[in-house]
Amino acid sequence: MKKRLFAIPSLLAAGFLPAETQALTIKPTFDDGNAKSLFDIFKLDHVYTLAGHRSHSSHRSHSSHRSHRSSTGGYSYRAPVYRAPAPAYSAPIYRAPAPAPTYQPPATAPAPAPLKVLPGNAQRFTEIVREVQFAMMAFGYYVGELDGVLGPDMRVALSKMQGDYGLKVTGTITPETLTALRIAAQ
Amino acid sequence: MIPLRIKVDANADEPFVVRLRSFEGSVAGDIPIALDARDVVLERVSDAAEYRGEGGCIRVHGIDPSQIDGDVLLVNPHRGSADRLVRASSPHNTFLVTERCDQLCVMCSQPPKAHHVDLFAHFEAAALLAPEGATIGISGGEPTLYKEELLNFLVQTMGKRTDLRFHILTNGQHFDELDMPMMRSLERERIVWGVPLYCRSPEVHDEIVGKQGAHARLVETLGFLCRAGAQIELRTVLMKRNAPGLTALARFITSTLPFIQTWAIMQLESIGYARQNWQRLFHDSSAEFDGVGRALDLVRSRGIEAQLYNFPLCTVPASYRHLAPPTISDWKRAYLDECRDCTIKDGCGGFFEWHPKKHGYAKLGAQS
Numbered sequence: 350m351k352k353r354l355f356a357i358p359s360l361l362a363a364g365f366l367p368a369e370t371q372a373l374t375i376k377p378t379f380d381d382g383n384a385k386s387l388f389d390i391f392k393l394d395h396v397y398t399l400a401g402h403r404s405h406s407s408h409r410s411h412s413s414h415r416s417h418r419s420s421t422g423g424y425s426y427r428a429p430v431y432r433a434p435a436p437a438y439s440a441p442i443y444r445a446p447a448p449a450p451t452y453q454p455p456a457t458a459p460a461p462a463p464l465k466v467l468p469g470n471a472q473r474f475t476e477i478v479r480e481v482q483f484a485m486m487a488f489g490y491y492v493g494e495l496d497g498v499l500g501p502d503m504r505v506a507l508s509k510m511q512g513d514y515g516l517k518v519t520g521t522i523t524p525e526t527l528t529a530l531r532i533a534a535q
Numbered sequence: 536m537i538p539l540r541i542k543v544d545a546n547a548d549e550p551f552v553v554r555l556r557s558f559e560g561s562v563a564g565d566i567p568i569a570l571d572a573r574d575v576v577l578e579r580v581s582d583a584a585e586y587r588g589e590g591g592c593i594r595v596h597g598i599d600p601s602q603i604d605g606d607v608l609l610v611n612p613h614r615g616s617a618d619r620l621v622r623a624s625s626p627h628n629t630f631l632v633t634e635r636c637d638q639l640c641v642m643c644s645q646p647p648k649a650h651h652v653d654l655f656a657h658f659e660a661a662a663l664l665a666p667e668g669a670t671i672g673i674s675g676g677e678p679t680l681y682k683e684e685l686l687n688f689l690v691q692t693m694g695k696r697t698d699l700r701f702h703i704l705t706n707g708q709h710f711d712e713l714d715m716p717m718m719r720s721l722e723r724e725r726i727v728w729g730v731p732l733y734c735r736s737p738e739v740h741d742e743i744v745g746k747q748g749a750h751a752r753l754v755e756t757l758g759f760l761c762r763a764g765a766q767i768e769l770r771t772v773l774m775k776r777n778a779p780g781l782t783a784l785a786r787f788i789t790s791t792l793p794f795i796q797t798w799a800i801m802q803l804e805s806i807g808y809a810r811q812n813w814q815r816l817f818h819d820s821s822a823e824f825d826g827v828g829r830a831l832d833l834v835r836s837r838g839i840e841a842q843l844y845n846f847p848l849c850t851v852p853a854s855y856r857h858l859a860p861p862t863i864s865d866w867k868r869a870y871l872d873e874c875r876d877c878t879i880k881d882g883c884g885g886f887f888e889w890h891p892k893k894h895g896y897a898k899l900g901a902q903s
Contacts, residue, residue, distance in 0.1 A: 423631055423634050423645070423648075424609065424611075424618050424631065424652075424654065425611070425614065448546065449544035449545055449546040449594070449612070449615070450544060450545060450546060450585070450591060450592030450593055450594055451545075451546040451547070451591040451592065452545040452546065452547045452551060452553070452588075452590050452591040452592060452593050452610070452612070453547060453590045453591050454547065454549070454551035454552070454573075454590055455572035455573055455589050455590050474559075474560055474601070477560040478560065478601070481560075498599075498601075499559075499599050499600070499601040500599055501599075504580045504581070504599070507580075508580075508581065518579070519578065519579040519580065520579055520580035520581055521557070521559050521577055521578075521579060521580055521600070522559040522560045523559075524561065524562045527560070527562070
């Protein structure tokens with residue numbers, strides 16, 4: 350019988366770590382056929398849709414007392430001819446890093462979608478990032494501050510961990526990564 | 536200081552507007568909340584952050600995606616940079632519609648340039664992508680030099696996005712009666728017009744703004760704005776030249792301009808011409824607050840709201856501090872070494888990033 354290895358994050362997080370806190374590269378082993386992967390087993394029910402529930406910060410209270418609006422430095426743009434609607438819309442082309450990627454401004458401006466979720470530094474997001482930092486630290490991928498701030502160190506750590514565990518390497522906190530680290534957005 | 540311009544790679548012929556979306560920390564199936572055609576979604580981060588949207592890809596350098604999620608960028612592909620027209624996490628977003636101006640104020644923080652590039656199409660696209668309930672500032676130069684474009688922009692964006700509000704700075708030199716129907720059609724409570732008036736005396740005002748007859752034209756415009764039902768924030772930058780006339784100005788406001796929404800007495804911002812002429816212009820309100828206090832008392836006793844903008848809280852006597860909101864925009868706010876242990880720092884707007892080290896305030900510190 351094949352030996353299966355389980356990485357149990359709660360144990361790791363509780364301090365049951367190998368002597369050397371290096372990257373634990375325990376890859377899930379699969380039975381041929383339809384056996385679930387570790388990540389499927391550990392997958393959680395995310396009851397909370399993070400992006401949909403962030404609080405809106407009201408900007409209104411600031412609107413009536415502002416400082417100078419000037420000195421933003423201005424913009425430098427050449428003859429700003431706005432591109433007329435292109436007849437045929439070509440599929441987005443992704444190019445590998447070397448040259449600048451191609452962007453073709455959309456021809457149509459359909460119903461504008463106001464941004465309902467306030468992103469980035471919302472408090473809940475910071476908490477999620479801190480949880481991810483803690484889990485990454487437990488796995489030996491991250492040694493920085495548990496400050497809830499995503500920075501270059503965290504990006505590198507995320508990519509490394511995703512690569513080691515056969516996840517899609519994005520350097521971002523994907524749903525897959527949250528599940529792998531057993532963090533529920535709730 | 537929060538960067539307003541960031542490095543972006545993109546291959547396109549003309550400048551374009553995109554909105555950055557990250558969706559980090561969210562769960563699968565949550566991502567397509569009605570993506571706009573101009574949205575680009577974060578795909579991966581390595582040495583740069585890569586975003587993909589309907590129109591293709593862009594790469595952002597030098598700033599973490601978590602800090603710019605929801606931002607609206609105006610990308611200049613030829614320069615490889617982008618201006619953060621709307622920062623989603625900030626209440627201080629301003630569109631600079633032109634750098635031209637017909638006045639030349641002695642303390643101008645952004646000296647005008649002759650050159651003008653019309654970016655209104657981009658501003659409209661950006662405004663439509665702003666976070667719900669945002670207030671957008673409009674500044675310059677002098678925005679009403681392009682009043683047709685400006686008014687059209689307002690009609691369009693306010694019609695399509697009924698939650699947006701605007702705060703527009705203008706010198707009030709360019710409106711005429713023909714603009715009345717359009718001005719009346721704009722929803723009054725969603726726009727605040729910030730208009731500078733420096734002195735009751737036309738001579739002093741005209742001298743400060745560097746334009747003969749500006750005062751007379753301005754007073755006429757204030758009447759026009761009143762009849763248009765506009766909300767007016769009257770702005771008076773405090774300087775050596777006009778500080779002695781502050782009480783007279785307050786009396787003029789109560790007698791002639793009682794329809795204004797707010798009177799803002801503002802401390803000097805040390806940049807542009809004000810920086811060059813700091814010694815000649817700066818009025819130390821911490822040493823001589825009496826005139827300011829009397830002016831505030833007078834208009835407030837007549838039911839007109841008055842506030843102090845850009846005054847460090849400790850330079851204002853305690854009984855007037857509730858009138859000094861933290862007005863210095865997040866991206867240009869700084870505190871001095873003296874502020875480290877301050878007990879009232881939370882409610883204080885601090886100093887402009889570029890405030891001189893010899894700050895000029897005789898009294899500083901919450902105890903004073």
